[in-house]
Amino acid sequence: MENTDTIAALATPSGESAIALIRVTGALCEKIAMEAFTLAKSPAPRHASYGSYRDLSGEILDDVVYILFRGPKSYTGEDVLEVSCHGNPLIATRLLEDLLARGCRQSDPGEFTRRAFLNGRMDLTQAEAVMELIQARSDRAIRVANKQLRGNFGRQLDELKMRLLATVATIEAYIDFPDEDLPPEQKKAEIEAIRSVLAFCGRIIDSGKYAAFLRDGVKTLILGEPNAGKSSLLNCLLGFERAIVSDEPGTTRDFIRERIMLDGYCIQVMDTAGLREAANGIEQQGIRKTVELTEEADLFLLVIDGTLPAPTLPEEVSRQITADNCILVQNKADLGALQPLPSPLDGLRRVTMSALSGTGLESLKSAAVEMIDAHLAQDQDDLILVNARHSAALKELSECLESAIRNFEAGEPAEFVASELRGAVEAIGRVLGRIDNEDMLDVLFSSFCIGK
Numbered sequence: 001m002e003n004t005d006t007i008a009a010l011a012t013p014s015g016e017s018a019i020a021l022i023r024v025t026g027a028l029c030e031k032i033a034m035e036a037f038t039l040a041k042s043p044a045p046r047h048a049s050y051g052s053y054r055d056l057s058g059e060i061l062d063d064v065v066y067i068l069f070r071g072p073k074s075y076t077g078e079d080v081l082e083v084s085c086h087g088n089p090l091i092a093t094r095l096l097e098d099l100l101a102r103g104c105r106q107s108d109p110g111e112f113t114r115r116a117f118l119n120g121r122m123d124l125t126q127a128e129a130v131m132e133l134i135q136a137r138s139d140r141a142i143r144v145a146n147k148q149l150r151g152n153f154g155r156q157l158d159e160l161k162m163r164l165l166a167t168v169a170t171i172e173a174y175i176d177f178p179d180e181d182l183p184p185e186q187k188k189a190e191i192e193a194i195r196s197v198l199a200f201c202g203r204i205i206d207s208g209k210y211a212a213f214l215r216d217g218v219k220t221l222i223l224g225e226p227n228a229g230k231s232s233l234l235n236c237l238l239g240f241e242r243a244i245v246s247d248e249p250g251t252t253r254d255f256i257r258e259r260i261m262l263d264g265y266c267i268q269v270m271d272t273a274g275l276r277e278a279a280n281g282i283e284q285q286g287i288r289k290t291v292e293l294t295e296e297a298d299l300f301l302l303v304i305d306g307t308l309p310a311p312t313l314p315e316e317v318s319r320q321i322t323a324d325n326c327i328l329v330q331n332k333a334d335l336g337a338l339q340p341l342p343s344p345l346d347g348l349r350r351v352t353m354s355a356l357s358g359t360g361l362e363s364l365k366s367a368a369v370e371m372i373d374a375h376l377a378q379d380q381d382d383l384i385l386v387n388a389r390h391s392a393a394l395k396e397l398s399e400c401l402e403s404a405i406r407n408f409e410a411g412e413p414a415e416f417v418a419s420e421l422r423g424a425v426e427a428i429g430r431v432l433g434r435i436d437n438e439d440m441l442d443v444l445f446s447s448f449c450i451g452k
């Protein structure tokens with residue numbers, strides 16, 4: 001086996017805490033446990049024991065709880081020793097130093113999970129899900145990462161692989177009989193089968209957009225004329241006074257970004273400079289930035305002062321707005337009679353509210369969640385946290401499949417089509433982690449925390 005050395009790391013954040021956990025994995029675990037806890041025989045596997053940890057000089061460092069997992073029934077698939085000490089960073093550091101003195105090496109980032117992967121405990125999509133889970137910023141992101149950690153994506157890819165291999169088998173069965181061709185009916189069915197794999201692949205690639213929502217939050221831009229109450233709305237959504245509010249038009253110049261949670265979604269809300277033509281100098285720069293931001297926004301909250309005639313939006317902005325991605329917030333409803341809406345604004349979903357008093361805020365929140373559910377989020381059940389590595393491999397896979405379909409239809413030799421499909425099967429294998437490239441693993445696992 002390539003990983004024979006024993007590695008150790010603090011698995012909990014450094015700093016004062018109730019308990020700190022140090023994890024060790026590799027061949028030395030059992031020996032270390034017996035020596036540090038002065039045991040006559042090996043501790044029962046997967047059994048929590050209380051004991052005094054003595055360093056190499058025999059001094060007691062702390063009274064701890066420890067567990068020895070015997071490989072392969074452990075997180076990494078090798079022997080694992082976990083030591084929970086009192087959560088003083090000085091104690092944890094001394095324990096770790098003693099483990100190093102006993103022959104362990106400080107682990108690299110992600111090295112425990114890398115070993116779990118290399119020892120066949122999980123495929124690469126599951127290893128990636130571990131990191132997604134740790135970094136998830138919303139309940140929904142956690143739910144999706146958890147599914148992926150349980151092997152959801154891997155199973156879907158396996159299914160695609162089986163379907164392609166079935167087609168390869170059918171095609172190859174005819175290679176041995178040069179005088180016989182695949183019957184046209186069957187050829188059609190096989191091409192259909194490849195097409196359905198291709199479509200599935202396309203859906204996974206497309207869901208990358210939603211994966212980005214889960215990772216970074218739905219990018220939501222608060223837009224509108226100066227003084228409409230955009231900054232008041234931001235403050236109202238956040239529940240604290242984040243942005244400066246004043247009755248002077250042109251108050252907000254630089255955009256302000258904050259995160260909120262709405263029904264398990266992470267929302268990245270941005271308050272922007274009010275749009276108007278008369279502006280100059282710094283305000284004009286702020287407006288240019290607002291227009292730039294509209295290009296990458298997922299959702300718009302268009303705020304208007306409901307008591308004034310509705311504004312006309314700059315063309316670059318109105319181009320980005322549709323009934324599927326924009327909520328019209330008719331603000332200042334507390335001031336009484338609201339002006340009628342001109343077209344095309346009357347086609348937008350509308351919420352009447354007062355950012356000053358908070359009336360209508362709940363309707364705005366539910367309208368936003370409904371819009372995300374209906375138009376932005378898709379296929380939530382089978383969702384995958386698509387990353388750049390997956391997209392690249394899936395695009396390669398799609399190209400193999402497209403080319404196989406083309407050549408199959410053009411009547412190219414069966415061997416040729418079959419070999420292209422085998423190429424596609426290999427591309428699936430690469431997503432799962434059957435890879436020939438250590439460097440790629442280095443890059444992937446280096447983004448993990450130490451001790452994970």
Ligand SMILES: Nc1nc2c(c(=O)[nH]1)N(C=O)[C@@H](CNc1ccc(C(=O)N[C@@H](CCC(=O)O)C(=O)O)cc1)CN2
Nearest residue numbers: 011021023069072073074075076077080082121130452
């Ligand atoms: N103390 C502790 N808590 C932890 C972890 C850990 O490593 N240690 N984990 C680390 O991320 C997560 C849990 N993941 C784990 C995954 C597999 C095994 C394990 O021992 N698997 C064995 C036995 C399975 C069984 O008994 O059903 C196996 O798969 O063979 C342990 C933890 C979160 N909490």
Ligand SMILES: Nc1nc2c(ncn2[C@@H]2O[C@H](COP(=O)(O)OP(=O)(O)OP(=O)(O)O)[C@@H](O)[C@H]2O)c(=O)[nH]1
Nearest residue numbers: 226227228229230231232246250251252274355356
């Ligand atoms: N009555 C009433 N006043 C409001 C409401 N919302 C905002 N205002 C007032 O409208 C003025 C402008 O509010 P802001 O939130 O600063 O407006 P803005 O859209 O951010 O303005 P700029 O940053 O200049 O583009 C302030 O005096 C607010 O107190 C509301 O719902 N009702």
Ligand SMILES: [Mg+2]
Nearest residue numbers: 230231251252
């Ligand atoms: Mg403002």
